[in-house]
Amino acid sequence: MAEVDVPTKGGKKKNIIVHLNVVPFIDMMTILVMFLLMTAVWTKTGRITADQAVAQPQKQKEQKEPPKRLMILITKDNIQAKFGNQPPVHFEKSGKKYDLKGFTKWLHSLKGQLKKNQKVIVAPVDNLMYAYLVHVMDACVGEGLNNIMVADADSVAPQMM
Amino acid sequence: MPVKVPSSRIGSSVANMKTMGKSSLGGKKNVIVHLNVVPMIDMFTILVIFLLMMFSATGQILYHQKDIQMPRAYHQKPLVRLPIIAISRNVVAFEGHKVIDTPMLTEKEFPDMKVPVLAKVLKMAHEQYKREHPQPPPSNRDAFRDWMKESTQIIIQADRGVSFEAIKLVMFTAAYQGFSTVNFSVVPYPSKNKKKKS
Numbered sequence: 001m002a003e004v005d006v007p008t009k010g011g012k013k014k015n016i017i018v019h020l021n022v023v024p025f026i027d028m029m030t031i032l033v034m035f036l037l038m039t040a041v042w043t044k045t046g047r048i049t050a051d052q053a054v055a056q057p058q059k060q061k062e063q064k065e066p067p068k069r070l071m072i073l074i075t076k077d078n079i080q081a082k083f084g085n086q087p088p089v090h091f092e093k094s095g096k097k098y099d100l101k102g103f104t105k106w107l108h109s110l111k112g113q114l115k116k117n118q119k120v121i122v123a124p125v126d127n128l129m130y131a132y133l134v135h136v137m138d139a140c141v142g143e144g145l146n147n148i149m150v151a152d153a154d155s156v157a158p159q160m161m
Numbered sequence: 162m163p164v165k166v167p168s169s170r171i172g173s174s175v176a177n178m179k180t181m182g183k184s185s186l187g188g189k190k191n192v193i194v195h196l197n198v199v200p201m202i203d204m205f206t207i208l209v210i211f212l213l214m215m216f217s218a219t220g221q222i223l224y225h226q227k228d229i230q231m232p233r234a235y236h237q238k239p240l241v242r243l244p245i246i247a248i249s250r251n252v253v254a255f256e257g258h259k260v261i262d263t264p265m266l267t268e269k270e271f272p273d274m275k276v277p278v279l280a281k282v283l284k285m286a287h288e289q290y291k292r293e294h295p296q297p298p299p300s301n302r303d304a305f306r307d308w309m310k311e312s313t314q315i316i317i318q319a320d321r322g323v324s325f326e327a328i329k330l331v332m333f334t335a336a337y338q339g340f341s342t343v344n345f346s347v348v349p350y351p352s353k354n355k356k357k358k359s
Binding site: 029039 | 198201202205206208209212213215216217221222223225231232234235236237238239240241268316319320321322323324325326328329332342343344345346347348349
């Protein structure tokens with residue numbers, strides 16, 4: 001029980017002690033805590049969507065791509081990016097890290113030229129760690145490029161020349 | 162009211178306690194023991210506020226496994242409930258059941274880019290989805306579009322160190338079975354370190 005001292009009128013010394021029953025409050029709190037502990041999500045997760053599945057390698061066939069396509073090839077040494085008919089840009093690795101800052105800047109510089117729902121083809125080489133693919137896709141999503149397609153490096157490499 | 166020198170004082174309930182209060186001083190024995198519940202209520206309130214902040218209506222969609230360390234990302238969408246393929250460095254599992262060993266996922270082993278064991282379970286999952294959620298008629302455009310969008314999605318929860326070759330084989334097999342849209346599950350960077358957009 002909690003007590004509240006209420007002084008009487010006229011400032012007399014005599015106090016009336018009001019007993020406040022906090023038991024239902026504690027009961028409710030306990031139930032609430034139990035429920036919230038059981039339903040708590042301790043680790044947050046998100047998703048990055050790739051709208052298309054992997055394209056089959058077509059080494060010898062000449063591919064007819066729409067003119068303004070943004071292609072990103074991730075190799076062991078660098079990120080190669082090409083937009084439309086522009087010459088490819090290379091972002092070399094510094095140490096173990098890819099130059100994602102430079103790559104993001106380049107994407108940002110393209111903003112005026114990109115279509116509203118610009119298709120982006122990301123093609124990592126086979127032995128590349130999955131995390132690097134996610135980092136590049138993350139950079140693309142950060143620049144508003146949500147229409148990402150993951151492709152095979154063999155199908156994209158000939159077009160990067 | 163007289164002005165008192167500021168100092169630490171014990172509350173009235175503590176003064177009445179058997180061990181610390183009046184009764185311990187050898188006065189009249191007090192049978193009623195007052196329990197100070199104020200700190201407990203304080204603690205409960207803080208705990209409730211903290212847990213309410215952590216509350217998520219969607220619940221835990223992915224179960225974190227110790228052998229899968231997901232990559233981190235700055236920009237992501239919230240996860241939704243979809244079929245999950247978990248790829249660790251050793252094992253590929255579909256909805257928690259082991260399907261194949263990850264080191265076996267190479268183009269040498271599967272030159273046609275299709276993993277039959279995985280294809281079998283994915284086909285069953287897709288058929289089950291179709292049974293549970295019948296395809297609306299194409300004349301109902303919105304419902305049909307939503308159905309097409311939902312029925313083709315899958316989550317890939319992969320370890321950051323897995324090679325792209327394994328991911329590619331899983332993705333391609335999933336695409337064969339009708340799951341053409343892939344959601345890569347990621348762990349968001351803490352909002353403190355979030356990149357500021359220029």
